Amino acid sequence: MELHRPVMPRETLEHLDAARSGLFVDATLGMGGHTELILRASPGNCVIGFDRDAEAIELAKQRLAEFGERFRAVHTDYRRIKDVLREEGIETVAGVLADLGISSYQLDTPERGFSFRSGQGFVESPSSSVTSPNDPSASPLDMRMDRSQKLTAADLVNGLSERELADIIFEYGEERASRRIAHRIVAERAKAAITTTGQLADLVVRAIHQKGHWRIHPATKTFQALRIAVNRELDGLDQFVADAIDALEPGGRLVVITFHSLEDRIIKQAFRFQSGRCLCPPNQPECRCGATKRVEILTRKAIQPGEDEIASNPRSRSAKLRACRRI
Ligand SMILES: C[S@@+](CC[C@H](N)C(=O)[O-])C[C@H]1O[C@@H](n2cnc3c(N)ncnc32)[C@H](O)[C@@H]1O
Numbered sequence: 001m002e003l004h005r006p007v008m009p010r011e012t013l014e015h016l017d018a019a020r021s022g023l024f025v026d027a028t029l030g031m032g033g034h035t036e037l038i039l040r041a042s043p044g045n046c047v048i049g050f051d052r053d054a055e056a057i058e059l060a061k062q063r064l065a066e067f068g069e070r071f072r073a074v075h076t077d078y079r080r081i082k083d084v085l086r087e088e089g090i091e092t093v094a095g096v097l098a099d100l101g102i103s104s105y106q107l108d109t110p111e112r113g114f115s116f117r118s119g120q121g122f123v124e125s126p127s128s129s130v131t132s133p134n135d136p137s138a139s140p141l142d143m144r145m146d147r148s149q150k151l152t153a154a155d156l157v158n159g160l161s162e163r164e165l166a167d168i169i170f171e172y173g174e175e176r177a178s179r180r181i182a183h184r185i186v187a188e189r190a191k192a193a194i195t196t197t198g199q200l201a202d203l204v205v206r207a208i209h210q211k212g213h214w215r216i217h218p219a220t221k222t223f224q225a226l227r228i229a230v231n232r233e234l235d236g237l238d239q240f241v242a243d244a245i246d247a248l249e250p251g252g253r254l255v256v257i258t259f260h261s262l263e264d265r266i267i268k269q270a271f272r273f274q275s276g277r278c279l280c281p282p283n284q285p286e287c288r289c290g291a292t293k294r295v296e297i298l299t300r301k302a303i304q305p306g307e308d309e310i311a312s313n314p315r316s317r318s319a320k321l322r323a324c325r326r327i
Contacts, residue, residue, distance in 0.1 A: 004104040006033030007257055007316045011303050012097065013041050015255045015323035021045055022094025025085075025247070027078035027240075030103035032060035038097075039067050046070045048088065052077045052146040056103060077146070079236045082243045092249035098240070101259040102145065102227070104315065113142030113153060114227065116197035116219065139197040143223075143230045153226045157194050162186045172234075172262065173225030181207045181222055197223075224260065234262060241270035245294055248326035254295070255323045264302060264320050271297055271324050295324040 006012070012034055016024065021044025026035045029049030038047050049071065051057050057073045064071045076084050078098060085093070107114050116139065141154035156168070166182035169175045184207035185194065194200055204219035228234060244254050258264040273279050276293030280286075302320035310317045 004031040004033050005313045005315075006037060007099060007313070007319045008303065008305050008309065008321050009034070009037050011321055012099075012255055012257070013037055015298060015303075015321065016095040016097060016253050018042065018045060018095065020094070022249075022252075023048070023090065025050070025081065025093050025096045025244070027081065027096060027098040027244070028100060029060045029073060030056050030099065031105055032063045034097055034099055035060065035071065036064060038095075039064070039070055047072075048090070048093075049073045050076050050078050050081070050084065053103075053106065054147065056105065059105065079240050079243075081240065081247060085247055090247075093247050093252060094249060095253040095255070096244040096247060097255045097257075098244070099257040100233070100263055106145065107315075110139040111142070112144075113139045113197050114223075115139070116201040116217075116223065141195060141197055141200060141226075143227045145231045151230060153230050154193070154195055156226060156229055157185060157200060158189050168229045169222050169225045171225070172228040173221035173223075174261070175221040175225065177208050183207070228262070234266060237263065237266045238270040238273075241267065241274060245274055245324070245326060250326055252326045253298070253323060254326075255321060257319050257321045258302075259318050259320075264322075267322055268302070271295070271322055274324065293327065295326055298323040298325055 013019070016038065018024065018038045018041040021042050023046045024038050026038070026047050026049040029035060029051040032049065035047045035049050038045055047070070049060060051060070051073070052075070054075050057075050061073050074084055074088075081096070102114055106112050141152065141157060143153040144151070157165070160168070162182045162185075165185055166178045169181055170178035175181065181204055184203050185200075188194060188203050194203070200222070201217065201219040204222050208218045241254070241256070248254060256267045258267055269279070273289070273291050274295045275297050276291050278287045278291045279289045299322045302322050304321075305316040305319055
């Protein structure tokens with residue numbers, strides 16, 4: 001199995017200021033790629049890693065076993081950061097990293113249902129142009145990061161109304177053909193339940209009627225939308241930023257890497273608010289949002305991977321890194 005390659009490794013370490021010794025939280029441990037870099041950056045560094053995917057936790061534990069007590073993994077949602085740190089008896093940390101999205105492991109494991117093969121003889125992964133070595137055409141429509149969760153993508157596809165499906169595909173996939181796709185889903189599921197990623201991918205191709213060569217597969221946006229909805233990926237992201245900043249010692253860093261514009265917009269706005277920028281509507285006579293300056297933003301513009309990194313790791317191509325420092 002190919003290991004997940006940590007995105008923007010040098011930029012991440014630099015913005016976390018990982019060369020000094022301290023305790024760091026890796027809020028999205030995944031395969032432990034970034035955590036390993038942090039642990040190697042200084043012999044005094046310790047990392048507590050969170051992931052809501054129990055399989056990722058096990059793989060990361062094996063990978064990082066050599067670091068002994070310097071590394072600890074917790075199977076949890078990063079939105080519980082406050083409670084988890086309290087439970088662990090930790091008051092403040094030197095840095096928090098959140099590398100949002102899904103890992104190569106999740107993408108490349110067909111039974112997780114994150115990637116798909118359409119009947120067009122074309123293998124594609126959502127949020128990636130990398131050809132998967134597996135044949136995920138018969139993958140179940142699952143997409144749960146936390147497999148103990150009940151709700152799957154199949155439940156949404158077969159259970160929501162046409163209107164609800166169209167709204168999700170439009171809002172989370174930014175897909176202009178959302179209504180046509182939702183209409184086709186409802187027509188197809190009336191004949192038989194839609195249970196595989198291949199079925200859904202083919203149905204989207206037919207709904208969109210897109211001809212010629214695709215740069216990205218026409219179903220990519222629909223898959224992104226369903227994945228976000230199944231995992232409620234955007235819910236509570238701004239609160240997570242506030243809680244992560246609460247946990248930082250003075251001078252501590254928060255680094256967030258996003259993979260699509262919806263996530264990046266929320267992080268950008270949350271950073272602005274935490275840096276004291278008033279978010280009230282311009283015509284409001286007085287500030288009611290309560291913005292107070294708690295951080296200094298270190299990345300005026302989001303940092304993106306260089307051409308070399310994109311060439312060697314195409315999955316990094318849509319990544320954006322933002323960082324701030326607790327004052
Ligand atoms: C892009 S991967 C992280 C890869 C990691 N930085 C590495 O280098 O191996 C994102 C990980 O975050 C996890 N994740 C996503 N949302 C989460 C959440 N709300 N709470 C905890 N983990 C989450 C996913 O399960 C996935 O394993």
